[in-house]
Amino acid sequence: MKIICPKGELLNRINIVLKAVPAKSTMPILESIVIDVKQDTIKLIANDMELGIETIAKGEVIEPGSVALNSKIFSEIIRKLPDNDVTIQTTENYSTLITCEKAKFNISGSSSEEFPFLPNIERNGGIVLSQFTLKEIIRQTVFSIADNESNKIMTGELFEIKEDELKVVSLDGHRVSIRKVKLNQPYPDMKVIVPGKTLNEVSKILSGEFADEADLYFTDKHVIFEFDDTLVLSRLIEGSFFKIDQMLSSDYETKVTVNKKELLSCIDRATLLVKESDKKPIIINIADGNMQLKMNSSIGSMDEEMDITKEGKDILIGFNPKFLIDALRVIDDEEVQIYLINSKMPCIIRDKEESYIYLVLPVNFNSAVQ
């Protein structure tokens, strides 16, 4: 195998496939990047068995072939080379010579025979999204997946298509995040659960440009993201997602309209007084025209008043401040509407069109102490 690639292109492609290299594996071959060179394509591949990535690097093929190189050593060498053409050549026993200008590196490689290449999955009827939109809906929902594996389904996100609408849902037992986007055309109905880890990694390699497109393909067991000469293949999480519709009643007793940035800054300040260990709630006292936020902890106390517009009843309610912060951070609107029923029922932050819905459960607090 012998190829010549510009350093920048090669490094860019390495950084893409690195997202599918496991940090540690009982199968050392999985810690490799495979360079698979055919007559006219240079493909880089990594696969941790849940998530696999293939990407095509632009370059010149001198001699086809393939080799598996330790991902860490290979990526660090390329990163530090001068900004010029890089030649990669395997010699006997997969020993690999990497040269660029006057620098010559020799590292040992291994056969790609043992490497689990990505299965060839037929792609039919994919949906098309802008990379911007895909990156955004991941960012706006992925924070509320559960991070422990005790409930596998909670570590993924529901991707549901109905006609020309894609709905993405994540939840962790304390809160629910929902985003909806319009698709460019109607598609057949579909419901799958995509691992959160996959979405996090995909999000890192998406360009985020509105003009760039990404294609999504779904099968019974897999999802494929295809964009910019890159293919990301991930297993789906098996099972049925939680029924959430009954939680999302549109009834409310109190509706608050408030400046998002002010509210976010205020809650953020209050968290200063919360140590990781003691989960102190922020207490919100909603009255006509203003809302008082209070935090009391062993470190000190904080209280702040904000101007609001209120419809309906007064209410006193407590929340884990982190959950409110997470939701407010990913809302772009200048003003948000918060809907409440009573101090035991979740609050819902949503826009009129329900393009986003963030539901957060309240926490109990001793109002006498507060």
Place this chain on the structure above:
Amino acid sequence: MKIICPKGELLNRINIVLKAVPAKSTMPILESIVIDVKQDTIKLIANDMELGIETIAKGEVIEPGSVALNSKIFSEIIRKLPDNDVTIQTTENYSTLITCEKAKFNISGSSSEEFPFLPNIERNGGIVLSQFTLKEIIRQTVFSIADNESNKIMTGELFEIKEDELKVVSLDGHRVSIRKVKLNQPYPDMKVIVPGKTLNEVSKILSGEFADEADLYFTDKHVIFEFDDTLVLSRLIEGSFFKIDQMLSSDYETKVTVNKKELLSCIDRATLLVKESDKKPIIINIADGNMQLKMNSSIGSMDEEMDITKEGKDILIGFNPKFLIDALRVIDDEEVQIYLINSKMPCIIRDKEESYIYLVLPVNFNSAVQ
């Protein structure tokens, strides 16, 4: 005590004194910042008993007094406040109310009576440096102090004044770094050892601007840095510094002139192949017109040739690559001169005027294996 300060000014001053707050201390009072308010000055103070910092914050004094506040909580609260005037007021038992716009924080403080205020040291005949120069000479030498305390003197830097020259020296047993700067006038001769930690912290709060000045005062036991309404007081390290003049012979057998950036990049690339645990040398083979650099490790091998200008003998010599990198990184010249005697003797990198001298000991290597 009651004061009003703009948030930006207050935060800036807090960040300065934080450099003298110990991460952990057996004396909890040392983890405080003291606000000491007189009729017309607001002073912030921190002191870890080795290093003490006082700084004057611009603001309005409503009522003199003083209070000690936990540095972490105090700094985090100020950091997160809106960008407006901040009022700090102590009530009974040093309880402290911090208000800004509609935000109100209440935290407990304590009396400053137990706090070790900085001793009042008479300042005579200080030397004047630009903050730029002071920050630069620290950066260009402090990397080669020893980081373990087994030889206390090696954890500091020699500051030596002779006539109108300041010489700063650091060494760690494997290398020596020397920088010399011209002062604005002759001063009495002087030799002290300033703790490296002090220099690191001072360097962080210096503006680095050429037009800003810093005054340095030395006593038998202390050094004082004074600049921008800030006073940094540090103990000196007692003892005599190492005699280094005999190591700095100007004799040489080989003189190499080489592009600094190319050499640095090349050695930097070679370190990829070095694991923290095995201290592999970089082998440099100097011949007429070119220099070959080689690295061999369990990970792989690297070799690279560079164009050089050589005077004198050919030489084959090995170095710890990190030591060469550290020195080359802080040299601003485009080309450097390297002076060598033989493979057992240190190399010296210096300019013609000897405004900088970096001495690095070579390492033994088995040339048969290389």
